[in-house]
């Protein structure tokens with residue numbers, strides 16, 4: 090199947106180093122590496138059983154730092170998702186500020202649409218290096234009208250909960266139509 094057929098493309102956004110690839114790996118599980126070759130190296134597929142119903146997500150880890158003359162790449166990411174996971178690191182305040190900017194870019198790119206967005210504070214295991222409190226994360230999600238969760242890709246903490254949440258958000262919108 091070509092990726093354009095997918096109804097549940099989930100795009101990861103966020104600064105370099107916040108843990109997007111680690112989250113995608115934790116989502117997919119090591120044993121499913123061969124799937125990567127089918128979709129290009131940055132897409133991860135898994136079928137989740139959520140509330141008694143199966144849904145297949147294709148998680149895309151294609152977001153890159155801005156390069157001169159290549160803003161089309163970023164634009165493509167902002168256009169292709171059916172849902173978005175905006176990741177920051179709780180140990181890096183500037184990545185938290187970037188997350189807000191990304192939310193604004195996304196809103197501009199997809200103005201009239203009601204797409205699920207989850208704000209994720211990753212690296213929750215690094216308690217001593219924390220620069221962004223859980224309250225700040227929650228408050229930001231309220232302002233930006235999206236869901237919020239803290240995860241640790243390293244400890245696999247809340248990673249399943251994150252993607253189950255994405256599935257539920259997608260279903261809520263499908264049922265609302």
Ligand code: GDP
Pocket residue numbers: 103104105106107108109110111112211212213214215240241242243244
């Ligand atoms: P990306 O650039 O956003 O894709 O980030 P990566 O997934 O490449 O992760 C950047 C670095 O952070 C790597 O060294 C990861 O091992 C580390 N990392 C990612 N997630 C976590 C986490 O939840 N906890 C800890 N302690 N380290 C993490």
